[in-house]
Amino acid sequence: MPTTHNSASVGIVQPQTAVFDQPLTLACGRVLTTYELVYETYGTLNAQRSNAVLVCHALSGHHHAAGYHSAEEKKPGWWDECIGPGKPIDTNRFFVVSLNNLGGCHGSTGPSSVNPATGKPWGPGFPPVRTRDWVESQARLADYLGIACWAAVIGGSLGGMQAMRWSIEYPQRIKHCVVIAAALKLSAQNLAFNEVARQAILSDPEFLEGDYQTRNTVPARGLALARMIGHITYLSDDAMASKFGRDLRSGSLGRGSEENVEFQVQSYLRYQGSQFSEKFDANTYILMTRALDYFDLALEYGNDPVAAFRNATCDFMVISFSTDWRFSPQRSREIVEALIAADRQVSYAEIDADEGHDAFLMPIPRYLDVFRAYMRRVGEEA
Amino acid sequence: MPTTHNSASVGIVQPQTAVFDQPLTLACGRVLTTYELVYETYGTLNAQRSNAVLVCHALSGHHHAAGYHSAEEKKPGWWDECIGPGKPIDTNRFFVVSLNNLGGCHGSTGPSSVNPATGKPWGPGFPPVRTRDWVESQARLADYLGIACWAAVIGGSLGGMQAMRWSIEYPQRIKHCVVIAAALKLSAQNLAFNEVARQAILSDPEFLEGDYQTRNTVPARGLALARMIGHITYLSDDAMASKFGRDLRSGSLGRGSEENVEFQVQSYLRYQGSQFSEKFDANTYILMTRALDYFDLALEYGNDPVAAFRNATCDFMVISFSTDWRFSPQRSREIVEALIAADRQVSYAEIDADEGHDAFLMPIPRYLDVFRAYMRRVGEEA
Numbered sequence: 001m002p003t004t005h006n007s008a009s010v011g012i013v014q015p016q017t018a019v020f021d022q023p024l025t026l027a028c029g030r031v032l033t034t035y036e037l038v039y040e041t042y043g044t045l046n047a048q049r050s051n052a053v054l055v056c057h058a059l060s061g062h063h064h065a066a067g068y069h070s071a072e073e074k075k076p077g078w079w080d081e082c083i084g085p086g087k088p089i090d091t092n093r094f095f096v097v098s099l100n101n102l103g104g105c106h107g108s109t110g111p112s113s114v115n116p117a118t119g120k121p122w123g124p125g126f127p128p129v130r131t132r133d134w135v136e137s138q139a140r141l142a143d144y145l146g147i148a149c150w151a152a153v154i155g156g157s158l159g160g161m162q163a164m165r166w167s168i169e170y171p172q173r174i175k176h177c178v179v180i181a182a183a184l185k186l187s188a189q190n191l192a193f194n195e196v197a198r199q200a201i202l203s204d205p206e207f208l209e210g211d212y213q214t215r216n217t218v219p220a221r222g223l224a225l226a227r228m229i230g231h232i233t234y235l236s237d238d239a240m241a242s243k244f245g246r247d248l249r250s251g252s253l254g255r256g257s258e259e260n261v262e263f264q265v266q267s268y269l270r271y272q273g274s275q276f277s278e279k280f281d282a283n284t285y286i287l288m289t290r291a292l293d294y295f296d297l298a299l300e301y302g303n304d305p306v307a308a309f310r311n312a313t314c315d316f317m318v319i320s321f322s323t324d325w326r327f328s329p330q331r332s333r334e335i336v337e338a339l340i341a342a343d344r345q346v347s348y349a350e351i352d353a354d355e356g357h358d359a360f361l362m363p364i365p366r367y368l369d370v371f372r373a374y375m376r377r378v379g380e381e382a
Numbered sequence: 383m384p385t386t387h388n389s390a391s392v393g394i395v396q397p398q399t400a401v402f403d404q405p406l407t408l409a410c411g412r413v414l415t416t417y418e419l420v421y422e423t424y425g426t427l428n429a430q431r432s433n434a435v436l437v438c439h440a441l442s443g444h445h446h447a448a449g450y451h452s453a454e455e456k457k458p459g460w461w462d463e464c465i466g467p468g469k470p471i472d473t474n475r476f477f478v479v480s481l482n483n484l485g486g487c488h489g490s491t492g493p494s495s496v497n498p499a500t501g502k503p504w505g506p507g508f509p510p511v512r513t514r515d516w517v518e519s520q521a522r523l524a525d526y527l528g529i530a531c532w533a534a535v536i537g538g539s540l541g542g543m544q545a546m547r548w549s550i551e552y553p554q555r556i557k558h559c560v561v562i563a564a565a566l567k568l569s570a571q572n573l574a575f576n577e578v579a580r581q582a583i584l585s586d587p588e589f590l591e592g593d594y595q596t597r598n599t600v601p602a603r604g605l606a607l608a609r610m611i612g613h614i615t616y617l618s619d620d621a622m623a624s625k626f627g628r629d630l631r632s633g634s635l636g637r638g639s640e641e642n643v644e645f646q647v648q649s650y651l652r653y654q655g656s657q658f659s660e661k662f663d664a665n666t667y668i669l670m671t672r673a674l675d676y677f678d679l680a681l682e683y684g685n686d687p688v689a690a691f692r693n694a695t696c697d698f699m700v701i702s703f704s705t706d707w708r709f710s711p712q713r714s715r716e717i718v719e720a721l722i723a724a725d726r727q728v729s730y731a732e733i734d735a736d737e738g739h740d741a742f743l744m745p746i747p748r749y750l751d752v753f754r755a756y757m758r759r760v761g762e763e764a
Contacts, residue, residue, distance in 0.1 A: 029638045093551045188622035189614065195648035196610045203603040205587055221585040229611065232571065240570035246678070253676055256411045261676060265570045266577035294635055294643060297630070303737045
């Protein structure tokens, strides 16, 4: 935690673990007999239990969304810009719940957990998990916490997909749905990037068909490559240009130089990849990208998102960012148009921002203002 | 060659080899004492030797640009849509020269050639080659063929960069410069994609720091990954959507299916990657992407492309494609604006096309019409 204590921080937070013994039948048909979910909470649940907000994480996210785990921790949780006293998700007003999803690698039951049937890590044998399974397990977490209805379910990217699934699976348990930088389903290009990322992992000889954990190897190179590929799609061309341009880290582009030139952007990407590969699990990465690939909100509604959203009763806020090319504003407009056609209440903000898909994590004033204004309304109703 | 003989084909063609014994000093300062260039020619050189056209290839290209090597060959050369009788580069009118660049892996001297000093393949010890070195070696090929001045130097993508370099390095030896889907230099995002592609190769354990050839391994997985990454950037989001959408190759997205789903786009990409890795050399891929990274037309002109183009005397044709996001129309407009400011003659066409960067290889009617019209003028002057 920075020594200059920021009053807008939730401060030191403590992860908690909820253990579930009631079997969970997944979309694939397989059953998890027991499982654990790691979560954090910020703010205080009110007497009516009406001010709870669920924050759903994206591809590589986890439960640690805000604050610090210790006074020594330098970086706060991943969405600290948006969660805290006076922030858009105002912890003076809301009781915020953030969890690590099933299949994750930050404490919730996933591929690196021990399979009770074998006494060994699940590894590649962990069942495939879909967005609807996450929603189901989040509903059980709500039961566990005594939350009958969320004031809002909120998420960016893959988190926004969970929020949309909530709105049609549990219409009575969600009052507001905030969908940021998301899409009704992945495009062919999105699928293609995920495939290359997975192939990078699968073709790492240390992946050992996913059995690396029991055989004491780590497919670090494959995971780093996967992250590098993903990272390019999170940033806009403009953001990369203004952050790095063609600046050199070493070497010279002049004549007479035989040394290999290294550009700043290249060294940055390699660093990001290598950092990520030290703290993320390869099987979880594969599981999460597959869940993203398979998400298709309207599939079982005859591919008609209007029909899908007719099941929803909550109000919606949809936000997109101008330079996001992973889930472009056009993809958000598809959500908005379907909601309007389904006669649902929806607010939509398209934010001018250079940061690409990553903008949803950034302190962009207009974004924070719009988000805060909407959440104020949510809070007044709660 | 298809049995229904296409009269617009140059028919059966034969690669030839030019051997150079005059040492070539490369931009890096190292010297190639001897080297070979493999090339093909289509059409007939006229008596005045004034109708010769040089075609420069892109990242993974080679000398075989048109026609067939045998009656059994099913696919023609890579630019057969644009080279042939009555085609934009009309072989009834022009003598077309297409070569494999230095550092290539299709017969010209490159990393897989034998280093005369050691008797072993050059491998990773082959000197880094820049676009200006290619232009220099192409000028020597012109000498060898008795061509004092090209009617036109033409290229798409990295080929367009060679054409631009020709215009300012040898202004007296080029009458027209046709630059298709190119840029004055790579953006940070372009550099980033190239870096991930190279890292995929470098991190393949069979790459052996480039010494795979002498040690009888092939970094096929790394090269396939590199190609998959590149391939995504060659296609537009729209092209992928209309070609594949979310069509499945196997599995089901419905509930109850535990089998892994495979999307068509994913299987297509894997196929492209694996095909490429069987016929391309990894060291050449690294060399070519580095040449692309390092290309910066205006670097030695105080980063002023106007100053660079003031050295040119030829006329220019610049073509871009609306959905090309690798080298977008904006990048072509930068070329055009610099040419105008340098008081050079330039025609510019921005072609509406769904095919992304790959459009420059495709039979898109408006593209072919514009290209043909410009080349007719080139031919009339020749």
